[in-house]
Amino acid sequence: xxxxxxxxxxxxxxxxxxxxxxxxxxxxxxxxxxxxxxxxxxxxxxxxxxxxxxxxxxxxxxxxxxxxxxxxxxxxxxxxxxxxxxx
Numbered sequence: 001x002x003x004x005x006x007x008x009x010x011x012x013x014x015x016x017x018x019x020x021x022x023x024x025x026x027x028x029x030x031x032x033x034x035x036x037x038x039x040x041x042x043x044x045x046x047x048x049x050x051x052x053x054x055x056x057x058x059x060x061x062x063x064x065x066x067x068x069x070x071x072x073x074x075x076x077x078x079x080x081x082x083x084x085x086x087x
Contacts, residue, residue: 056071
């Protein structure tokens, strides 16, 4: 019975060290997750711009209007760097 307080404090110290190690690991994974979310956002924006450029180029071939021909390279040039930025 005399060893009881000493053992519980040793266990508490061990659990505290384990909790600190787990917290450090969790914070590192949280930072990694935030970086991947930013990368995914850029990829989504780039994909959207490329899809818009594809639709406008299709409209150009169907309607032969000058507006569509001039807007496609602009959207494509905005979309490609967004897609290839973090790959």
